Amino acid sequence: MFLMNAIQINRSEPLSIHNQLMEQLKYHIESGAWEPGDKLPTVREMAQALRINYNTVRMAYQELERQGYLVSEQGRGTFVSTGTRRMPEDKQETLLDLIDEALIKAKSIGITPGEFASAAYTRARIFPLENPDVRLLFSECNLADIDHYARNIEQGTGVVPDTVLVEDLRKMEWSFFKQYDLIATTLFHVAEIQELAGSHHTVLGLMVEPDYLEVLAEIARLPNGARVGLICAEQKGAEAMERVLIGVGATYPKFILAGVDQPDKVKRVFQEADLIYVSRLALRQHRGDWPKDKPFRPYVDDLDDGALRLLRRQIARVHFAKKSRGLEVEHYHSAG
Known part of the structure; x- marks a missing residue:
């Protein structure tokens, strides 16, 4: 059902009135707030309610009809199209989280919501998302x-x-x-x-960081002095894992290191460690069975x-x- 107060026009914002209207109409349709078949106010009703120019509303309706969001029926009015692509609920929640986080950061450095909206709209139009010509x-x-x-x-x-x-x-x-x-x-x-x-x-040197939920949060639950096993393809790889973990604050566990090419050290890790992480490379290179007396976890890290x-x-x-x-x-x- 269409609610007129769902549309807010701010004449002091950098974003044009036409774009404010267009983007808000699209948002309410994509989010599912307005269902396929819902009838919109006439151009005149919308213009009067929002106190904006008749032609601004007319052009917005026409553009959204060309994009497939709206459909006009002679003598009946303008409706939300039944073929409109709607954003899945999980994507909608993720999108709102991204926007909210960006708005909070923008506010903290003195950027108004209007300035943020204008910059985001312009950036979205010019940023090279599709096949950027960069090798x-x-x-x-x-x-x-x-x-x-x-x-x-x-x-x-x-x-x-x-x-x-x-x-x-x-x-x-x-x-x-x-x-x-x-x-x-x-x-x-x-x-x-x-x-x-x-x-x-x-x-460009890119920093790598351990995954918070899969690695750091698990280590943080361990008592002080707990033993954490780190297994990589080689000893030096395990040492690099240790340096990264210490660098992000995991200084309280005792780390026990091994390469998969060091079976005695791997055996010691499984005997002594309270929590064991195995790198992607070690998982790919290891042959045979791991010791069965203790479970281990894949060491998950990403570019930060x-x-x-x-x-x-x-x-x-x-x-x-x-x-x-x-x-x-x-x-x-x-x-x-």
């Missing part, structure tokens, strides 16, 4: 992690990176790197890949939010720089 190379030392972090990058930036193992990059000529706009890796490999890529590229935010900014910078150069070339040819 990104991502490198890591093993297949288990390179696949996982590449998915992190795709989900966090919209760009599908080309992936090459560090050992394969060592065989590449310098010219191989010239085809890429951006090169990224985890912090562990920045120095080596920077040397391989040369001074013409700045290699700050790293993905840095990468998004760099992708946007490259995209807009390319777009600007394209416009300059187009202008040059048209002028000639």
Whole structure:
């Protein structure tokens, strides 16, 4: 059922009245607040109720009809289309959480809701979400992690990176790197890949952090002095896991480390540890059965939010720089 007070127009906001009306109508339809078949007020009724121009409402209705949100029937009025795509409830909740979090952060630095809405609307129209013309190379030392972090990058930036193992990059000529706009890796490999890529590229080092719910929250429940086993493909990988955990504040457990190539140390981990984590690479490389007397958990980590935010900014910078150069070339040819 349509409720007129569900639409709020603020003339002092940077976002135009036309866009305010359009986006609010779409939101109420996509969220399911207005059901297919619900009748909207006439253009004149809407304009009078909101005290806005008749033509502003008429153009908004026409545009939403072209987009498939509304349907007009001669002599009957304008209705919510039965073919309108509605957002699933779980996605709707996630979207509202994202918006609420962003609004709270914006308010904390002095940005008004109107300024936020205008910037978000404009950014959504120009941000390169669909097939951005940015070539990104991502490198890591093993297949288990390179696949996982590449998915992190795709989900966090919209760009599908080309992936090459560090050992394969060592065989590449310098010219191989010239085809890429951006090169990224985890912090562990920045120095080596920077040397391989040369001074013409700045290699972005991305920080990795343990998953809060799957790892940190579980460790936090342990009593002081508890023993946590960390198993990776090699001892040095387990040591890297330990350094990361200590770096994020897990300083109170005693860590027991092992590589899957060290069966005696693996046996000790299962004998002595209160909680055991096994890395993705170790799970992939291990052959045979694990000791059955104690369960273990996969060690879940991801590229952290700050790293993905840095990468998004760099992708946007490259995209807009390319777009600007394209416009300059187009202008040059048209002028000639």
